[in-house]
Amino acid sequence: MTSDDDSLRYANLMIAVARDADKAAFAALFTHFAPRVKAFLIKSGATPAVAEDCVQDVMATVWRKARMFDPARASVATWIFTIARNRRIDLLRRDRRPEPEDLPWGPEPEPDQLDSLVLQQETERLGEALARLPEDQRALIERAYFGDLSHSQIATATGLPLGTIKSRIRLALEKLRQHMS
Amino acid sequence: MIRHHLSDALLTGYSAGILPEAFNLLVATHVSMCDECRARLQAQDAVGGALLEDSGAVAMAGGALAAVLERIGADAPERPAPRRASTGIFPTPLQEYVGGDSDAVAWRSVGGGVRQAILTQGPDSSARLLYIPPGTAVPDHGHHGTELTLVLQGAFRDETDHFARGDVEIADEALEHTPVAEPGAPCICLAVTDAPLRFNGLIPRLLQPFLKI
Numbered sequence: 001m002t003s004d005d006d007s008l009r010y011a012n013l014m015i016a017v018a019r020d021a022d023k024a025a026f027a028a029l030f031t032h033f034a035p036r037v038k039a040f041l042i043k044s045g046a047t048p049a050v051a052e053d054c055v056q057d058v059m060a061t062v063w064r065k066a067r068m069f070d071p072a073r074a075s076v077a078t079w080i081f082t083i084a085r086n087r088r089i090d091l092l093r094r095d096r097r098p099e100p101e102d103l104p105w106g107p108e109p110e111p112d113q114l115d116s117l118v119l120q121q122e123t124e125r126l127g128e129a130l131a132r133l134p135e136d137q138r139a140l141i142e143r144a145y146f147g148d149l150s151h152s153q154i155a156t157a158t159g160l161p162l163g164t165i166k167s168r169i170r171l172a173l174e175k176l177r178q179h180m181s
Numbered sequence: 182m183i184r185h186h187l188s189d190a191l192l193t194g195y196s197a198g199i200l201p202e203a204f205n206l207l208v209a210t211h212v213s214m215c216d217e218c219r220a221r222l223q224a225q226d227a228v229g230g231a232l233l234e235d236s237g238a239v240a241m242a243g244g245a246l247a248a249v250l251e252r253i254g255a256d257a258p259e260r261p262a263p264r265r266a267s268t269g270i271f272p273t274p275l276q277e278y279v280g281g282d283s284d285a286v287a288w289r290s291v292g293g294g295v296r297q298a299i300l301t302q303g304p305d306s307s308a309r310l311l312y313i314p315p316g317t318a319v320p321d322h323g324h325h326g327t328e329l330t331l332v333l334q335g336a337f338r339d340e341t342d343h344f345a346r347g348d349v350e351i352a353d354e355a356l357e358h359t360p361v362a363e364p365g366a367p368c369i370c371l372a373v374t375d376a377p378l379r380f381n382g383l384i385p386r387l388l389q390p391f392l393k394i
Contacts, residue, residue, distance in 0.1 A: 021257040023250065030246050035238035042239060052242055059249050066258035073223055078230030085198045085229060095202040095305070097195075098274040100222075101213035106261035127231040144197040145232050151194040151201065152326075152375070158193060162224040170220035177216075 007120040010076040015111075018066040029076065030059055036077075037084045043146045044088050054091055058084050070107035071116035072172040075123040088147065103173075105180050115172055122165045129160055183347035187211055187218050189225075191329075191351075196225040201306035203373035206274060207329050207349070210371060213272035214347045270334050270346075275371065279310070283334065283369060286310055293317060300371075308373045313337065313362040326376030328352045330360070335368035337361060 010032065016025035034055050041051035061083050069079050089097050130138065141158050143149040187208060194200040195208040212219050267273045269282030278300045279285050288296035288310075296312040313319060315335070329351055336345040339358040344350050352358065362368035 018258055023253075026253075027246060027250075030249065033233075034241050034245060036233050036236070038239040038241060039237040040233050043236065048239070051239070052245065055241065056245060056249050056252070060252050063249075063253050064256075064259050067261050075227065075230050077234040078223075078227045081229035081233045082226055084233065085196075089198050094198060095200065095205060095303075097198060097200070097202070097205040098209040098277065100209045100219065101266060101273040104266045123227050123230065126227055127234060130228070130231045131235065141228065142232060142236065144193060144199060145229050147197070147199055149197075149199060151190075151199050151204065154190045154194050154197075154199075158189070158228060160228060162221070162227070165227055166220045166224040169223045170216065173216045173220060 007075050007077075007124050008117065011071040011116060011120055014066060014069045014076050014079075015071065017063065018069060026063055029062070033062075033076070033080050034059055037080065040081075040084055040146070041088060041091075043142075045092060045147065046088070050091070054084075054087050058087050061087075068106060070111060070172070072107070072111050072119055072175075073169050075120055078123065092147065094147065103176065105176060108176065108179060112175070115168070115175075119165070119168045119172070122168055126160060126162070126165060133159065183215050183217070185342070185344060185348035185350060186215065187221070187349055188351055189221075192218070192222050192225045193228075196222060196229055201375060202303060203301055203306035203308035204329065204375070206278060206301070206308050207331050207371055207373045209274040210272050210333075211331055211347070211349055213267070213274060270369070275333075278308070286312075288312055295319060306373060306375045308371065311368075311370045311372055313360070313368040313370070315362050315364045315367060318359050318361045326354065326374060328372065328374045331371045333369045333371060335366040336363040337368045337370070338363055 010029065013025040013029050016022040017029070037058050038051045038055045041054055042048060046054060058080070062080060065083070069076070086097070088094070130141075133141070137159055140149070141160075144154055191200070191204065191208055195205060200208065212222055267276060269276065271279060271282050276282060286298045288298050291297050294314040294317050298310045300308040300310065311319065329349055330344070331349050332344050332346050334346060336343060337360045338344070339350070339360040341350070341356070341358065343363070
């Protein structure tokens with residue numbers, strides 16, 4: 001579990017990578033996230049050796065795509081999760097998964113500080129809610145996210161409060177659209 | 182204005198990466214058209230992020246960081262290439278399956294003016310495009326599994342409601358319905374199932390093996 005400060009710190013490190021190609025910032029992110037991505041891949045069925053290789057691919061992608069990270073719409077953990085998930089689908093030859101059309105613009109060069117702050121805090125709240133879930137409910141979510149559940153077994157919602165995060169992301173999308181028109 | 186959205190279960194499955202291919206295609210196509218579901222999906226991705234943060238860590242091998250830094254070399258992070266949203270009626274993920282927009286679809290007649298084109302067919306799911314002239318009904322049918330229908334052009338109505346561009350109808354086994362295309366432009370839909378369709382009339386049932394649906 002991270003604190004609000006950690007979430008913000010990682011977001012700022014990502015921005016340093018994106019803006020200044022800051023390798024020290026990248027090394028700090030690597031130290032925190034690479035072992036977590038490795039655990040995620042192993043829990044998803046990869047052998048430790050394969051997972052080790054894949055983490056390197058994932059972290060190289062984190063560097064390459066750093067400018068796509070938008071702190072008003074995702075935490076660093078969320079953004080890295082999506083990269084790791086896509087790598088896992090390739091790796092385990094899961095069903096092909098087309099991606100939605102990209103927004104026709106990248107994140108704003110200077111993301112709104114307050115929007116980023118609130119989104120990062122809300123993501124922390126979600127982490128706390130996840131930690132408080134009853135064990136069986138959390139186990140079901142883990143099985144889904146570690147690819148150990150078929151889609152027909154996900155009959156109900158996760159029981160996690162996603163409304164506030166959704167509203168913040170929606171707001172950020174609207175701002176981006178206004179900004180572009 | 183989109184009125185019928187994706188379900189939480191579909192967004193969870195897509196975020197977790199465990200949906201069959203045809204369902205992935207429909208979710209990606211709808212999200213391309215719907216900021217509400219784009220935001221819901223990104224909120225769902227935050228669950229994956231929270232799990233990544235909080236489900237343990239396995240130490241990397243000694244030289245891992247150095248190896249990644251060497252791969253990165255002197256390259257700065259990429260500048261995002263300018264991207265263009267689809268200008269046709271099919272969002273980009275669907276265009277990639279069709280090989281173009283609605284004028285590139287290899288339609289086959291299935292009778293009564295209705296046409297279809299199968300996009301992908303696997304053991305777990307199939308996706309096809311349907312072309313329904315205004316006022317025409319798709320044969321009354323039930324489902325063994327789940328059927329999702331996303332409207333791309335025109336509109337249809339059935340026993341449950343009215344569905345226009347961007348709307349998704351989620352039909353489970355319990356629903357027996359007869360979608361009828363509304364007046365105006367021909368109705369074009371993306372329909373996906375996780376089981377073969379079963380038609381109730383005798384003739385459509387006899388045709389089913391030939392229609393591959």
